[in-house]
Amino acid sequence: MKNKIFELYKPRSLADFLAFKVENPKETFVYVLQHPPQNVNILSASDYGYLVICLPKLDNIIYSSAPFVRKMQKNLQDFKPEDYILCLGDPSIIGLSTAIVSDNTHGQFNLLKWDRQERRYYPLNIDLYQKAEIE
Numbered sequence: 001m002k003n004k005i006f007e008l009y010k011p012r013s014l015a016d017f018l019a020f021k022v023e024n025p026k027e028t029f030v031y032v033l034q035h036p037p038q039n040v041n042i043l044s045a046s047d048y049g050y051l052v053i054c055l056p057k058l059d060n061i062i063y064s065s066a067p068f069v070r071k072m073q074k075n076l077q078d079f080k081p082e083d084y085i086l087c088l089g090d091p092s093i094i095g096l097s098t099a100i101v102s103d104n105t106h107g108q109f110n111l112l113k114w115d116r117q118e119r120r121y122y123p124l125n126i127d128l129y130q131k132a133e134i135e
Contacts, residue, residue: 005051007035008075017052021078028082030112031075033097034089045112045121048084054097061092068096076100084110084123102128 006017021027028049035057036042045051054075061068072093079085079101087094101109107128112121 005046005053007053009054009056020050028080028084030084030086031079031097032086032088033072033093036088040088042086042088045084045086048110048112048121048123051086055089055093061090061096065092065096068093069100072097072100076104079104079109081105081108082110084112086112086121087114098126102126 004020006020007013008017021029029052030045030049032042032045032051032053034055035053037057042051052075054072076097085094085097085101098109098111107126109126111124111126113124114120115122
């Protein structure tokens with residue numbers, strides 16, 4: 001299990017994250033779009049990569065999406081097709097973030113979806129344009 005958590009909304013953590021990415025280019029990351037509530041444990045998602053929390057828990061899109069678009073474009077600019085988006089939090093932020101990531105990765109990205117019955121995350125590979133090689 002990975003033990004490093006980066007919180008991009010904290011300036012020091014952002015600098016640590018960027019330095020870590022430069023030093024470890026082959027590592028995968030799980031982008032947690034919003035800080036989870038206290039009663040939600042996401043540590044098992046770190047089996048898929050280092051956790052990167054993009055927004056604090058109370059951020060939401062109410063009046064205008066423009067500030068969020070800019071913030072999430074910045075937070076997700078280094079997303080690679082091998083990385084994951086953890087589907088947790090405000091559905092509008094999840095939708096916005098998958099659109100941004102899709103633009104950056106030509107429609108190929110991974111999601112982590114929680115299965116309540118099995119009590120674990122399942123990876124979903126998304127290929128919007130069906131251009132990936134068939135194995």
